[in-house]
Amino acid sequence: MSNNNFLVIIFLALIVGVGVFYIKSQTSQNLDRTLNTVSNSMPVIDESTNPSSVDEMIAINNNAVNFNVEGGSFYFKPNEIKVKLGQTVKIEFTSKSGLHDFVLDEFNIKTKVLSSGKSEIVEFTADKLGQFEFYCSVPGHRQSGMIGKLIVEE
Ligand SMILES: [Cu+2]
Incomplete structure (x- = not known):
């Protein structure tokens, strides 16, 4: 294996690594957003402002x-x-x-x-x-x- 080939392989590995990292962070951001949306749309039931009389x-x-x-x-x-x-x-x-x-x-x-x-x-x-x-x-x-x-x- 020549020195040049070795560099190309390192380079490709880096690109793949960055790509995977990027996709993972996007997914977790989307998940966070979804969780936020769910919790915002949940009715807040506060017993102290739920009068009974x-x-x-x-x-x-x-x-x-x-x-x-x-x-x-x-x-x-x-x-x-x-x-x-x-x-x-x-x-x-x-x-x-x-x-x-x-x-x-x-x-x-x-x-x-x-x-x-x-x-x-x-x-x-x-x-x-x-x-x-x-x-x-x-x-x-x-x-x-x-x-x-x-x-x-x-
Ligand atoms: Cu009148």
């Missing part, structure tokens, strides 16, 4: 939300308010035109009857789940469609 939900969502609600003949705008169980809900009700109030029986909410341009702020804790109708108690207005919906969800 309404009281616990109320404690978790114990923050405040504000809404501005307009009343006119014969509508509320918005006529759907969605909150989370436990939230402190603050509603500023404004009469746009005419005499109107804002009543939400289940939470003991009732503003004064307000004339055009007047506002009143009411506040309560959304401590019951479900859908509750709010309405204007000026005679005839509720029947004319002056109603809306408060949705309290988990």
Whole structure:
């Protein structure tokens, strides 16, 4: 074997070695990526934020939300308010035109009857789940469609 042949063989062996090393590292990177994807898509179940009672939900969502609600003949705008169980809900009700109030029986909410341009702020804790109708108690207005919906969800 000449010296030259020996060098060529060494050279080829190096190329094959580097190639194998490269393929191996690619494979392990792909495997890592696959494992990451799997663990990212797994739902995280944390017992401490998995409440079992309404009281616990109320404690978790114990923050405040504000809404501005307009009343006119014969509508509320918005006529759907969605909150989370436990939230402190603050509603500023404004009469746009005419005499109107804002009543939400289940939470003991009732503003004064307000004339055009007047506002009143009411506040309560959304401590019951479900859908509750709010309405204007000026005679005839509720029947004319002056109603809306408060949705309290988990
Ligand atoms: Cu009204």
